[in-house]
Amino acid sequence: MRWLRRLRRGCPRRRALSLVLRGADRPEPLEVAKAARAGPPRRDHATGHGVSESRLFSILIPAVGGQGGGVLAEWLVDAATVAGHTAHGTSIPGVAQRTGSTTYYVEIYSGDAKDPPTFSLYPVPGALDVLLAPEFLEVGRAIELGMPSPEITTIVASTHRLFSIHEKMATGRAIHPLGELEAAARAFSRTLVAFDALAVAREHGSEVNAVLLGALAASDALPVGPDAFREAIQKKGIQVEANLRGFDVGLARGREGAETPLPVTRRPFRTPPALAESLTVFPDVLRPLVGEALARLIDYQDEKYAALYLERLAPFVGADRDHALAEIVARHLAVWMTYEDAIRVADLKTRASRFERIRRDARLKDAEIEVTDFLKPDLDEIYGVLPYRLVAPFARWAERRWPRGRSTVGQHVKTTSILGFLRLWLLAKLRPLRPISYRAQREHERMERWLTAVRRSAEWNTALACEVARAAQLVKGYGEVRRRLTGLFDDLIQRALQAGSLETLQGRKATVATELTAAYRRLVLQGPEQEGKAAALAADVMTRLERNEPDAALAAITGSGAGG
Incomplete structure (x- = not known):
């Protein structure tokens, strides 16, 4: 069967096609009794988007759940029908951004409806006319599959991001850079129309799919006019007024030539009026960051707690201090001091x-509206909000009893009910007890050890101090994840101080200690599977340093793949 002639997809056939398999004297199979009929509908592409000849148009919609990809596909089919064309749509279900998004595929034939082609269920890589993406990462997925082509494909996409499971699961920052996605979209598209359709939809009380449909209509990539799209929206009968409003906004935005993603807008830093004078001792580059930190700390606890933050930050600020180190400490200290305990979650x-x-x-x-919160605190999180003196003996017993993990208590709290809301509201009212709680005692003890290690490292090498400060990035998560990561954090701080002290005694500038600290942190942030490798690397490097073999130690770090 492998010698059968490959039939071109999209060619209509009215009957079976007879073939003669090739033999030794026939290099190619021969078609028997070739039918006298018109050629198949063309899939080659015209030079412009405004197309007048008969051909097949292909549109791929890689949808993210909840953004109306199915409705968008139906609008396209209905609009093509209104415009007098033949159209077909299909979908391949998936779990959005986990095992692959649900893809909707539409083909529109602009030729004679009496002689339609055989429609396909899936696009041909490199032969896609339109890629319509409700989320920007889906553009990257389609490019990875080879779907768009820089010669023929129009990409219409929203630049907002809904982070994928892989981006959320990573211990470190694994968010795909927006700039790389934009560069790839430009490289693999004939025309790129990209803007934050989610922000536009929210501003005008509409949906992303309606806004993108308007942008597609403005691109002239399909032989369907705006009026046909409007009629399709009305025919569907789903939030007609809001969707028409979104369509018109998207149409106007597309005609403006929105070819680049909008810059990411950041919330302006806040400065609490009560502590505004405290910011005068900080350099200009640090004031916005510290101001935001103070506002966050006051919202978390109170002004006294924010003053403690300033007190801890003071040793790193001054004319003779390194501003880069102060910025790293200020950022990570603010995040750490606002750790999310049960009181914060309830609040x-x-x-x-x-x-x-x-x-x-x-x-x-x-x-x-009913809101149900699914909570699963473990014993540490439950007794962690109680006074230290009260629960410390029980906590020590629990650590011995369950060294590899504590029991959890699953709860479904209907927050919109009186009892459910009251339950969380009362828990949030324990905030005045937070400073004397068991969890606070443990967290602040670890913070002080970290700050002491940063100051000690700064005496040896500023670069080492910066890496020790960045190590606070490992303190994150809940329950067993946080216990595991804080254990690694403690080990990292100990190794950094040991290596720095040893190198100082040997008359060096703690270069190996700096590289080791950075490599250890990078390995841990790559995920749980690399945590054992980080500990083994630290042990190996320390052994080489004790033998006064700094070059071999640096080579081991470089060989780990986590070196700078």
């Missing part, structure tokens, strides 16, 4: 702004 879940946001996102003005 955030019972704020009025949260319920307002849920109602706004659901776009339900008068309907009753």
